[in-house]
Amino acid sequence: MKNKTDRIKFIRQVCLENNVSSQEELLSILKDNGFNLTQATLSRDLKRLKISKTLTPQGLYRYVVPLSTFPVSHTPEVRKMGVGSLEFSGHLAVIKTKSGYAGGIASEIDSSANSAILGTVAGDDTIIIVPREGFSREEITKALTKILEESEH
Amino acid sequence: MKNKTDRIKFIRQVCLENNVSSQEELLSILKDNGFNLTQATLSRDLKRLKISKTLTPQGLYRYVVPLSTFPVSHTPEVRKMGVGSLEFSGHLAVIKTKSGYAGGIASEIDSSANSAILGTVAGDDTIIIVPREGFSREEITKALTKILEESEH
DNA sequence: CTTCATAATGAATAAATATTCGATTTTTCT
DNA sequence: AGAAAAATCGAATATTTATTCATTATGAAG
Numbered sequence: 001m002k003n004k005t006d007r008i009k010f011i012r013q014v015c016l017e018n019n020v021s022s023q024e025e026l027l028s029i030l031k032d033n034g035f036n037l038t039q040a041t042l043s044r045d046l047k048r049l050k051i052s053k054t055l056t057p058q059g060l061y062r063y064v065v066p067l068s069t070f071p072v073s074h075t076p077e078v079r080k081m082g083v084g085s086l087e088f089s090g091h092l093a094v095i096k097t098k099s100g101y102a103g104g105i106a107s108e109i110d111s112s113a114n115s116a117i118l119g120t121v122a123g124d125d126t127i128i129i130v131p132r133e134g135f136s137r138e139e140i141t142k143a144l145t146k147i148l149e150e151s152e153h
Numbered sequence: 154m155k156n157k158t159d160r161i162k163f164i165r166q167v168c169l170e171n172n173v174s175s176q177e178e179l180l181s182i183l184k185d186n187g188f189n190l191t192q193a194t195l196s197r198d199l200k201r202l203k204i205s206k207t208l209t210p211q212g213l214y215r216y217v218v219p220l221s222t223f224p225v226s227h228t229p230e231v232r233k234m235g236v237g238s239l240e241f242s243g244h245l246a247v248i249k250t251k252s253g254y255a256g257g258i259a260s261e262i263d264s265s266a267n268s269a270i271l272g273t274v275a276g277d278d279t280i281i282i283v284p285r286e287g288f289s290r291e292e293i294t295k296a297l298t299k300i301l302e303e304s305e306h
Numbered sequence: 307c308t309t310c311a312t313a314a315t316g317a318a319t320a321a322a323t324a325t326t327c328g329a330t331t332t333t334t335c336t
Numbered sequence: 337a338g339a340a341a342a343a344t345c346g347a348a349t350a351t352t353t354a355t356t357c358a359t360t361a362t363g364a365a366g
Contacts, residue, residue: 090244126272
């Protein structure tokens, strides 16, 4: 049996390329391709992927992948803190948090004085992070992940 | 009992303005507002409206009105809300508002969970909006206009 | 005013989907 | 390595949503 990561990728691909109208249908496609799982797991996978059953203009049901899925740094610790997602736009990084958490988490980031982070501003559930010049997205991601994990302890 | 057309309009409005996460919940809102119907009829109404239960970036369920059926009207109401101007700088959008309004309007934008908008932060009369990569200024403008119109009524 | 067709609806039910629970595996921490 | 924490997953179940079936309302044509 193949692993979860492959399965998740495959599910996304199938939903992008086919008109899938129920989990049962998707399940049988998965089984045909060597993935062995139950409807319960599929339901959970779809939830992770934020894929949901929507209505087409023709009034038919279809499972659709949302326009933008969120590349997320998702260690359990980070999630515990209320961090929902980390995504880049231009040279800025944006963290979405649980409502009301942005200020607190931003101040954790500020106080870490990490050399990759120039500064942050926070709204209610959004933190905008301004990286220092010369740092890659990967470096920023690592730095933020580390800060958030450390602040847990 | 009110008629079908009114009911359909009302359902659409409720779904635009509230976080409705199940038909039962919506049903009780409808009953509170004098609409008497059963879940069966509601299910059919939602299908007519192409409103479906989707997952928010936070992983919660919400009934959402699809973009394509949003009404397209223009600026007068938007002004009422205290929005002064929308202008771009680099890949960021900035909205200037009446003094004190920025936080409230920003939270409308955040709660819309529009796929074109990554997040916002607000001061007193200024909202900085970070668009998702891959969206044009025109798309961002349209998205924001829609969000603000919807929140008006 | 009937008659026929169509739409609207609720009750009951079917179908589809989400979650709980317990068992197992994997990961993390020391 | 070994303990503790967390993730994964299936079976069963709960919950939610769609549809069927029967009934009543609505409306058009004779």
